[in-house]
Structure formats: structure tokens, C-alpha cells
Amino acid sequence: MTQLIARVAVTSAFVLLGFASLAHAQAPDGEALYKRTCAQCHDTGANRAPARDAFRSMPAERVMSAMETGSMITMANGRTADERKAIAEFLTGKSLSNPVSLAPAPAAMCPAGSAAFNSTAGPRWTGWGQNTSNTRFQDGAAAGLTAADIPRLKLKWAFAFPGDLQSYSQSSIVGGRIFVGSWGGTVYSLSAATGCIHWFFNAGQGVRSAVSVVRVDMPGGARDVAFFGDAAANVYALDAATGKQLWKTDVDNFPVGRVSGSPAYHNGRIYVGVASGEEATGAVPTYECCKFRGSVVSLDAVTGKQIWKSYTIAEQPKPTKKNAIGTQMYGPSGAPVWARPAVDAKLNRLYVTTGNNYSDPTSTMSDAFLAMDLDTGKILWSRQMTEKDAYTAACRLPDKTNCESNGPDFDFGASPILITLPSGRRMLVAGQKSGIVHALDPDKNGEVLWQTRVGRGGTMGGVQWGSAADQSNIYVALSDIGRIMLTYSNSTDADPKQGGGMFALRLEDGERVWYTPPPGCGTRQRCSPAQSAAVSALPGVAFSGSVDGHMRAYSATDGTIIWDFDSIQTYNTVNGVP
Numbered sequence: 001m002t003q004l005i006a007r008v009a010v011t012s013a014f015v016l017l018g019f020a021s022l023a024h025a026q027a028p029d030g031e032a033l034y035k036r037t038c039a040q041c042h043d044t045g046a047n048r049a050p051a052r053d054a055f056r057s058m059p060a061e062r063v064m065s066a067m068e069t070g071s072m073i074t075m076a077n078g079r080t081a082d083e084r085k086a087i088a089e090f091l092t093g094k095s096l097s098n099p100v101s102l103a104p105a106p107a108a109m110c111p112a113g114s115a116a117f118n119s120t121a122g123p124r125w126t127g128w129g130q131n132t133s134n135t136r137f138q139d140g141a142a143a144g145l146t147a148a149d150i151p152r153l154k155l156k157w158a159f160a161f162p163g164d165l166q167s168y169s170q171s172s173i174v175g176g177r178i179f180v181g182s183w184g185g186t187v188y189s190l191s192a193a194t195g196c197i198h199w200f201f202n203a204g205q206g207v208r209s210a211v212s213v214v215r216v217d218m219p220g221g222a223r224d225v226a227f228f229g230d231a232a233a234n235v236y237a238l239d240a241a242t243g244k245q246l247w248k249t250d251v252d253n254f255p256v257g258r259v260s261g262s263p264a265y266h267n268g269r270i271y272v273g274v275a276s277g278e279e280a281t282g283a284v285p286t287y288e289c290c291k292f293r294g295s296v297v298s299l300d301a302v303t304g305k306q307i308w309k310s311y312t313i314a315e316q317p318k319p320t321k322k323n324a325i326g327t328q329m330y331g332p333s334g335a336p337v338w339a340r341p342a343v344d345a346k347l348n349r350l351y352v353t354t355g356n357n358y359s360d361p362t363s364t365m366s367d368a369f370l371a372m373d374l375d376t377g378k379i380l381w382s383r384q385m386t387e388k389d390a391y392t393a394a395c396r397l398p399d400k401t402n403c404e405s406n407g408p409d410f411d412f413g414a415s416p417i418l419i420t421l422p423s424g425r426r427m428l429v430a431g432q433k434s435g436i437v438h439a440l441d442p443d444k445n446g447e448v449l450w451q452t453r454v455g456r457g458g459t460m461g462g463v464q465w466g467s468a469a470d471q472s473n474i475y476v477a478l479s480d481i482g483r484i485m486l487t488y489s490n491s492t493d494a495d496p497k498q499g500g501g502m503f504a505l506r507l508e509d510g511e512r513v514w515y516t517p518p519p520g521c522g523t524r525q526r527c528s529p530a531q532s533a534a535v536s537a538l539p540g541v542a543f544s545g546s547v548d549g550h551m552r553a554y555s556a557t558d559g560t561i562i563w564d565f566d567s568i569q570t571y572n573t574v575n576g577v578p
Helices: 002-017 030-037 052-057 060-068 081-092 147-152
Strands: 172-174 177-181 186-191 197-202 212-218 221-229 234-239 245-250 264-266 269-276 295-300 306-311 318-322 328-331 342-344 349-353 368-373 379-384 417-420 426-431 436-441 447-453 473-477 483-486 491-494 502-506 512-516 536-538 541-545 550-555 561-566
Touching: 030 081, 052 081, 060 081, 147 550, 147 561, 172 212, 186 221, 212 264, 234 269, 264 342, 342 417, 473 541, 502 541
Parallel strands: none
Antiparallel strands: 172 177, 177 186, 186 197, 212 221, 221 234, 234 245, 264 269, 269 295, 295 306, 318 328, 342 349, 349 368, 368 379, 417 426, 426 436, 436 447, 473 502, 483 491, 502 512, 536 541, 541 550, 550 561
């Protein structure tokens, strides 16, 4: 950040001094800059980079913000302010001289005098995992749905996120309202009945985490509070009824640090994992890769004050060697925490899963399950599932200068699920990008109970964002996104014949109960059948979203698809945004 500010300041100084050579210099060519500095990721889909065409729906300010204060800050550090402006305007086709307003239209707001917020009324799903055990399972009565109702589901309304490529944030439903964040940094409280906006809050940075709405004992009485994190590693507490900010805490000042997992609440404290974008920024050959360490932070739910912070790698990164062009490298690094922790009230422990290392030397805490003391954050035990997994996005790009070990990128994006079987036996279960689902014994320091392979795994393969579990089975969606080479453009595209599928595994021993192959893409272009989204379930049915745009419901008994909704449509949205 300091280097970026200095560079901008120097550029401004030259303009003020009126150097003729700069005053009359030709404006930077945004297209040429894009091809030289950005295309290797955005034209190939590297590290989930949005395709060039996707930016046309965005305001230029959004792209500029990503380069100056957001996820692309390291990538754009070598560009002048004018060059960043040229890239943003080229990508979006819009001018920074004419700012685009993203404020909701008055007609999109809920009518004055709408019913007051009552968090105890109606169905409730809060946070990523639905409960502190992360089972992503809800009793049918609490959901207001049964398996028999599912085939009759149809579109009620659609809400559009203005200026955004996508929304990563899963919706939370509390008191007849939907709480959801956007890639552009706006958090909305919508009416579940109509989709009108009760309130909106601009965090200024992308909000990827689900919103956790809980009742907290505050000075002056109990209050419903909405907790979430953003792409700049800030954690927020808002009044859930009004959207008023109660507090904001920066849990990590690393330039590309972020909170992607939903905060977990227990006994007056918030627990949140910290991840980063350094896996992507570390791909630049001139970048000193890598210095970020994942962590878990405990905050006071009333004040936001930090109680403890525990790094997944105890050792601070140190200089190691220089890469092929002479850039100093650092390590160990990485082991981010992408997903929501699970709370074990019985043993007073917190469980998290970790991502891969970014650089050598690798650590024993990456691609692992960790158990921490709830009170102090002390790591009590760890169980690593893949060794020596040092990976950056350079490992899948033509220039592999900053790819050291070329690890398989088998990190955990899925939350650990804490399960108690009818027999009383307990286990921690999570799927990994390796394509393996693991079950550990939390009462025996993470002893492995069983491991079942469901796919081949890969950088965007295996189990991506999580599973759901009832008292008998765990329901697992397979990603295994494949890519094919496009000979006419020397780039890659999604493979319509690779990836996807839904599994039910018996919790007792990990044996397969059923498997349903992906229906396939048919004639849809640029399509992948991969099922990367986390699974949700209620009695008798499991839901899985697919990269091909379909949301499907599967019979928990035999895996039959009992409902299929194709979301790729043109909608008349309730907020009037196309």
C-alpha cells in the first residue's frame, strides 16, 4: 500500500510541476496494457479470474477500486494512476469521468411502515453452516418445507446486484428478512416475501462471507446483530433491524488479507478465520512471495475488541532464496482459513480447516484440521491431510517463476462439520479439494476414522465449498472443473464433459450410499457441469448448485433428482436492475 501511494503521489507531483513531456504525453492504451499485464489470468480463467467480457456490466470505479485498494492492489502496483484508469475504462467500456450511481432506486425500498423486525418469527438460517456445528442441515418444520413440497417450487421474485459480476455471499434468512452481501461491498436486508430493501449498508469492499445474525446481550438490553467480514479483512457488527453500524474491527492489516468465512458466535464472542489473495498476487515474478499467514481471531461481540489471535503458522516468514529474476522469496507462508469455524461446547474447542502454503519451506499446518482452545486460541492438535503443498497461481500460468514446489493446491475451502451420531459417537468431517472426504475423531485428538475418495481433485476440483449432513449421511457435491484448450485463441475454456456429481456417504464408515452423475451441459456454450457450491439439506432432500447454472434437489434416499431450476434466464427484477 505504501509503495502504491508513493507512486501515485510522484505522478501527481510531476503534473503539478507542469513537465511538458508529461502534459502532452499520449494517454495510456488500456487495451495494450490489459493484454500485457492482465490477459494471462483473465483470458485463461486462472485462479477463478473473471473473463474479460464479464467486466462490461460493471462501473469503471469498481475495477479501479480493486486495483488501488482491493484484491488487485499487488498486481497493479507497477502501473501509474493513468494506466490503471485506462485499464478500468477499457475493461468496462465506461468513463471514470461519469460515475455510475449504484444506490437503490426509491421504488426498490420497502414501503414506510413495514412490519418491525422480529428475529423469532418464521424460518431461520443464519451464517454459512446454519448452526455452530456447520451441518448445513435444517429440520423441515423449522424450514417451513418438506421433501414433498420441493417439486412444486417455482420462482417467486429475483433481485439484481447492481454493477456486480457475481455475489459470493450466501443468503441468511431471519425474521422474514434475507441478509446478503455483494461483490461490490453492499450488504442488503431484503423482505423475504417481496424482495424490497429494508436497508442497505456499503462496506466499501467485497463481502463474500455469509451474514451471521444472532441475539447479543448489549448494554441496555438484548439486540439482534448482523456480523460479517469483507475483502479487506474487516469484521462488522450492524444492528440487524436498521443496518446501523455498531462496530468495525480490522483483524489483519496485510494488503490482500480478507475474511471469506462466516463469523461463528458463541458465549458473547465472535470467531472468524482470516484468508488472503496472496496466492494470486504471489504469481507476479517481481513480487516477494510470500509473507501472509492464516489466522483465527476471537472478538468481543459487544465491542469488537480483539480477545486473541492465533496464527496457523507460528513462525514468521523469513527470507529464503531469490527467484530466477533476483526477487527475494520468503517463507513459510499461507495456510489461510477460508471457511467458518465449528464450535465444540463440550470440549471448549474451536475447529477450523486450512488452505495450502504459498512458498517454501512448507509447514505441517497447511491442508489440515486444527483444534483450538476457545478461551485462548492455543492450538491443541492438528492433522495434516496433504504434505508439501506450496502453490501460487503462477503454477498454472505460462510464467512459473514464482511457483516453487508446484504443489497440488489441495486446500480446504469447506468448513469442518461436527457431528454426533445417534449412538453418541462424534466426528469431524470435511471434504478436500483432493477429492477425498475425511472423518476425524475430535475426542481422540483428530484420529482418522475413515477417508473416502469421491473425485480426482485439482486446483478447482474435489470438494470446493462444503457438504451437508443429517444423522445418517453426509451429502457431498463434486467440483472437478476441467478445462480444454481453445486452439483458435490459445486459451482455455470449461470442459462440458468433466466434473460434477452428487454423493451420499454413510457417516458411520464412509461407505457410498448412492451416487448421481451430473446431467450434463447439453448444447449450452462455455459450460461446466461441476458442482462447486456448498450443499444444503433438510429431511429427505439435499440441494446442490452447479456451475452450469442449475440448482437441483436430490432425494436423500436414492439420489434421484426431484427438482431442477435453471437460473440462467432474463429476469424482471424487483429492484428494476437488468
